[in-house]
Amino acid sequence: MPREKGRKAIAQNKRARHDYDILDTYEAGLVLRGTEVKALRAGRASLVDGFAQITEGEAWLHNVHIPEYTEGTWTNHAPRRKRKMLLHRSEIEKLVGKTQEGGLTLVPLTLYWKDGRAKVEIALARGRKAYDKRHALADRDAAREISREMGRRVKGRYS
Numbered sequence: 001m002p003r004e005k006g007r008k009a010i011a012q013n014k015r016a017r018h019d020y021d022i023l024d025t026y027e028a029g030l031v032l033r034g035t036e037v038k039a040l041r042a043g044r045a046s047l048v049d050g051f052a053q054i055t056e057g058e059a060w061l062h063n064v065h066i067p068e069y070t071e072g073t074w075t076n077h078a079p080r081r082k083r084k085m086l087l088h089r090s091e092i093e094k095l096v097g098k099t100q101e102g103g104l105t106l107v108p109l110t111l112y113w114k115d116g117r118a119k120v121e122i123a124l125a126r127g128r129k130a131y132d133k134r135h136a137l138a139d140r141d142a143a144r145e146i147s148r149e150m151g152r153r154v155k156g157r158y159s
Contacts (some may be wrong), residue, residue, distance in 0.1 A: 008113040010040055013047035016107045018133060020125035025109065026095070028059060029086035030118045035069040036083075040118055042069075045111050052085065052106035052122050054096050059085040061120060064108060085120065098124055 016022075032040070039045070050064040061083045087095075098104050109121045128136070 005115055009110060010043055010113065010118075011045040011047050011111045013050065013107065013109050015048060016109055016123065016125065018128075018136075020105070020107055020123070020127055022109075022123045022125050023104070024098075024124040026087065026091055026122050026124075027114075028120050028122055030061065030120055031084040031086065032118055036066050037118065038069045039066050040111070040113075047108045047111060050108045052108060054092060054099065054106075057092060059087050059092055059095070059106075061085050061108060061122075064111070064120075085122070095124065103127070 044067050046065040048065075050061060052059060052061050054060070063080055064083065065080055095106065099106065103126055105125055105127065107123050107125045109123050111118070111120050113119070
């Protein structure tokens with residue numbers, strides 16, 4: 001059976017783009033157990049409370065919920081265990097420097113299959129204050145309204 005090609009999303013952290021300013025993104029592989037792979041193939045995961053940390057030169061993904069595989073036996077995995085992320089040494093060193101600057105954190109954005117392998121897209125992010133979130137929402141609404149109006153003008157429908 002040939003391995004599937006392309007990118008297929010499993011889970012997204014939509015809250016992250018609202019709560020954080022995304023500065024840079026990185027793609028990392030994941031070290032998974034067999035039942036975790038089966039649960040992901042079923043399309044079940046949640047990144048809501050997830051975060052990444054670099055400890056002792058290794059990148060770890062914490063609090064990502066991959067539910068237990070229903071057909072699993074006593075070898076089933078713990079749903080919220082910490083999982084090792086696979087990154088290049090240079091990327092890890094760069095992330096260590098940036099996160100120690102202060103105010104920056106690593107947040108998972110999406111979990112997906114890429115050419116048959118589970119990957120996670122993590123972001124170097126700065127937390128937003130409540131007024132920043134409101135401002136970002138207002139900017140997005142204004143941009144949407146401008147593009148809508150431009151579309152009307154192009155089609156010849158003036159309001």
